[in-house]
C-alpha cells in the first residue's frame with residue numbers, strides 16, 4: 263500500500279515537472295518564463311507600487327509624501343464615504359508613462375478574457391487582503407459575507423464572467439467566508455466610468471444597485487470586492503445601498519487603485 267502511494271507520488275511529481283516544461287509559468291505582463299508559480303517576473307514586479315502608510319484610513323488613498331502618520335484625507339473630511347474603510351493592494355497612475363504590469367494584467371483579464379490571469383489575480387487578491395488585515399490601518403474584523411461588485415446583465419453577457427466575483431472567490435477561500443453573488447445586483451446598465459468626471463461618476467451610478475433580499479443584509483458585516491478603485495463612486499454607491507438595507511458594516515477591498523485623479 264505504502265509502495266503504491268510512493269509510486270503515485272513519484273508519478274505526480276514527474277507529471278508536474280512535465281507540465282512545467284510543456285507549459286511553463288509565465289509573467290502575467292511580459293510572458294517571461296518564471297522558475298515558480300509567481301504572478302510577475304522580478305522586473306515587472308519592480309514596477310508595481312504597493313499601497314502602504316501613510317494613507318487615509320477611510321478611503322485608503324496613499325499620500326505622496328510617503329512620511330508621517332495616517333490621517334483622513336481632505337476629500338473624506340468634506341464628504342465622508344458610506345463604507346467604513348477601503349484598501350487596495352497596489353496603486354497605479356493611468357497618466358504615467360512608466361510600465362504598469364498590474365493594470366495591463368487586469369485589462370488582459372477583463373477585456374482579453376484571459377482566465378489564467380484571472381486565476382492568478384484572484385490569488386494575489388486573497389494574499390494581499392490577508393496582509394492588509396494584519397496591518398494596523400487595515401480591515402481587522404471577521405466578515406459574514408464577501409460581496410462582489412455586480413455587473414449588469416448586459417455587461418455580464420458580453421464579458422461572460424464578473425471579474426469581481428472571480429477575485430472575491432479568491433478571498434472566500436483565503437478567509438473561509440462565503441461569497442454571496444446574489445445579494446447585490448445592478449439594476450441598470452451604466453456608462454463606463456473611465457471618461458467621466460468625479461461628479462458625473464457619482465451621478466452615473468446613483469440608484470444603480472439593489473439588494474435582492476434585505477433580510478440577508480441586515481446586521482451583516484460585509485466585505486465588498488472589486489478589481490479597481492478609481493474614484494470610489496461605484497463602491498460608494500454599493501455601500502450606501504447595503505447600509506440602506508441594514509448592513510452592520512461595509513469594508514471595501516480592491517486589487518488595485520488609481521492614484522492620479
Ligand SMILES: [Zn+2]
Nearest residue numbers: 289292303306
Ligand atoms: Zn514580466
Ligand SMILES: [Zn+2]
Nearest residue numbers: 318321335338
Ligand atoms: Zn480619504
